[in-house]
Amino acid sequence: MSSTSATNMTMMMKNYLHFTAGDNLLFQTWHPDSSGAMAGACIGLVLVALFERWLSATRTGLQSYWHQRALALSANGTLAEKCCEDEDSVSAQPVSKSAPSQNKRTVPPFIVTHDILRGSIYAIHALLGYILMLAVMTFQAAYVISIILGLGIGEILFGRMSYSSY
Template identity: 30%
Template sequence: MTSSTISSVTATIDHTTMTTPMAMSSTNTAMAMSTSTDGSMSMSSMSSMSFHTSIFDFLFSRGWTPSSRGQYAGTCIFLIVLAVIYRMTHVLKHRTERYFNARARQFARNIATAHLQMDQNAGSFEKSAGEVTIAPERPLQFRNVRPWRVSMDIPLSLIQLVLSGVAYLLMLAVMTFNVGYFLSVLGGIFLGELLFGRFTSNIEGH
């Protein structure tokens, strides 16, 4: 083996020895940076789970992310209107239920009157002024429950579907922990109750 060959092998060994620690150092640095990045992202996501006043929080999807104060204000107005719709839908369901229940009671009274008239015409029904007829007790039977009807229960179910959908959207807005979104939802509920809350009461007591 010549001296030139020995020198070439020695230079190659020295180069490999110097390169290997550098490569390991680069790998460790990259891993450390990756860990640091993941840690910072985790800390950031953890810190976002508290009330904050950022105007760049997305709503419902990444495509709905305000990029200016005007867009943020428009999003808050949308949440106010959505909360008003929620209260309006709640009142609508309540009024619709009362309307259908009144119809069911009237229908039951009409049937009872028709049966009474039939019995009177047939001469099988006699009742003095002081007589009181008590219907027998029927256990295991719901009282004051109207019968199921397509014309009544399907509209009520659709209203409940809309009500639940709007309620879940408002819940998602509140779960962003954005102070503006949260206050907008509360403000919309207050405004909706102020406008429509009186329709859930009945001064006649019926």
């Protein structure tokens, strides 16, 4: 690395909390350097943090719904497991509907529509977390404060929905 590029890099990146404008946010082209651009970036980060909390609450609600739906489908026999072809296997015995204690599952069944959607929502949730983390790693104090405020407001608005029990 040449001394000129090392000097430019140290001038761009500050390794301490600061309020000075001019840091890149996520992309090299997103470079808020005026007070209006900084305000816009902070508002955008608050909205991303709010969306992250909403998505977390929505995901928990959907997981509860999917759990109830899987229980209903398995109770109706729609998701009943097929027996093995082997006659002397003890596990090949079909579960009778008169003995519900034998029908308990420890792991919910794989339902394609539920699991693909659950995986997609988790991927978006992880992406939002990484976006917020990268914004914090700029050490721009206005970004950090905006993210903390957005997460706090989002928790106030949506937090009660994200703690549901099956």
